[in-house]
Amino acid sequence: MRDFMDYVLTAFHINTGWNVDNSYASLTTTANHLLDFDVPHGLSLHVSSLSSPNFATSYTLGSKGVVDGSLSFLYSSLGQNITSRSSHIPLENLIRGYRQLRQLSLPKAKALNQLQDDKSNTNTGRKDTLLYGRLYLPSSSLEALYLRRLSPNRLLRLNCVSDATLPNGGTVLALLQNDFGKYITEYLYSTDSSLLGFRGLWNFGYDPRVPLDEQHVSSRPPRHPWDHQNGRLSAGAEAYFSPINKSGGISTGLRFTTLPIHSGFPYTMTLTLNPLMGNLSSSYAVKAGPNLSLCSQFDFNVYSYESDVSLGLELWQMGRPRTSEEVAWAKDLIRPGWGTKVVPEKVVPDEDVTGVLKARMTDKGRASVVWECRVKELLVTLGAGLDLKKRESVVGRFGLEIAYSS
Template sequence: MLDFMDNVQNAFYEVSHWNVDNSYGALNATARALLDFHTPKGLRLQISSLAAPNFATSYTLGSVGVVDGSVSYLYSSLPLKQEFRSSHLELHRVIGGYRTLQELRRPDEHWWWEVWHNGARIDRRVDTLLYGRIFLPQSTLEALYLRRLSPTRQLKITAVSDSTLNNGGTILALLQNDVGKYSTEYMYSTDSALMGVRGLYNFGTDPRVEPAAPAGAQELVEPVHGRFSAGAELYYGLLNKSGGISTGLRFTTLPNHTGFPYTMTLTLNPLMGNLSSTYAVKAGSNLALCSRFDFNFYSYESELQLGCELWRRRHNTDVDWAAKKVRADWKRPTVAPDDDVSGILKARVDQNWRIGVLWEGRIKEMLFTLGASLDLRKREQIFRGVGIELQYSS
């Protein structure tokens, strides 16, 4: 389940019209959500609040052997008016699962961001997000500075201060460009003076260009039901004199696809010899399945993982449905649109019989995540970890 502050950051991206899925880093987002989910250990409680449309706070307390926690604050220059209360929050916004990509959006015009007063241009629109969190008792500090430089450009700077790291911390700067048809990213990290570049290209129509129909044609343009994308990344560390390269392909169906939505990806790292392929399908309105096969053509080692996500819903009678319909027509709903969800089950297993299980949902006004990781090959200690996370936000 997404952290409260991660959900607030996603809301900032949404309000500022930034597509987080149109990047090479998000190529395998669906497979990661269904196969690489985090299983909690011990007990963790998070209490958060959007005190104002531009300011959020969050406090976390955990117990995994020792008591630890964190305090975080977030400021957004854009007012965030989405629903963040845990009792009303849509679970689809905080529970990662199968990601249905939307149609590419045409970028905002540059003149939309200009500010004029008395016939004179006085400034440009600047959307900024600031975030900071301190971990206790380690006194580790992390910070985020996010700024929209233009309708197609964004600067993201993250920093971590920790005495256990080299030079006492690290800073990562990322300059992102997204014009819809393609996106590019330029990276620099103080850790090993790492420099990198990556990009993603979407085949098909260009959202910046209006489709032109032939003269005299009366037929509508045939809609596109899928999107094929290709990307690559290249990085090099100036201090350790080492680098890397990878490339990837993705095909995914769009919302207007009439059959089962599915996503296929293929990524290759030629220097390390790693080849990875994934296939995810939304087999029903409440069920998603995913598989991933990794192979190294230098060592001939391989790995297979399978995962699923099942949304369990309550069986409401026709009378209950009619009553809810009448209440929705006469007054504003006081519950979330998916209040009929009783829980979400996520599970994964690999060829070595390592299993991860999650049960997520809402109890009254609190979100919960109950998880366990198992290793069936270790008969003397099958359970590797069990935990529960509770979130309350107002």
């Protein structure tokens, strides 16, 4: 389940008009949500609060053989007017599940915070900023995040980690993203080995920079998923190099996903390739019904001929019918990163989600099961990791997470 700080961070992206899905790093997000979900380990308690629209805090206490925990603080220059009480937050805004993407749109900045001067082509308002810090106890390691909207189509991100066990006591990762709607470019630098990198993603078909009547697009209804109105094909690549280690790497990937206008089942297909390591991965995810999502993934290495097959499912348990006010509010936040708040009726469930069952299994006999639900004022995550080939110790991992926010 998405933790409270990630929930606030998602709201920041939405309220500032930034599309996190238009990135090479998010190419396989749908498959990752359905197959690579976290299984709780031990007992963990989370208490969070949005004390003001600009400031949030979170405290964690865990037990994994030893008692540990963390303290988190978040500040945003843009007030986040969101529901923060755990009993009122719709579960679909906290569940990492099938990700339904929308049609592309240009990044937009809030008129009150980022005003664009058409004559000088410069920003005349303040730039939205987010600061986040988390201190882990008893290790005293520290992680921090700095986000700043430099312009409507540019975002600067700094990730910092301070830990005595790391070389030089810590590391800093800088990422500059330039989103032009049709394509996005990303430049990164890490103080760890002075790593330099570049990522890019290109979307075929519809161009949000050009008016629709100038793109020579047929006005007829889309007949098959490959029409630009029905789906979107994206291709991207990344390359990185370390002058200190004199080593680097490259990867490339494809993604096709249906859009909400598609009349059939929503589905997403991805293919990624790392030619230096010889790794090939393909995935297929489908929302088979209003409450059911399925995913399969095949990994293969062309050098060692090793392969791995993973299967996963996500089943939503529905409860009471939603009120009109809850449906209207859910349209604003459901499926973060769309870059727009106009959501088709069929995307927002007519009933409140009371629980979600996630399960995955590999051809090696390893399985994981997680149940996420709400119990009165609390958000509960219960999960277990299984190894079906070990008859003496089938359950290898078991955990319970309880979260409360106000």
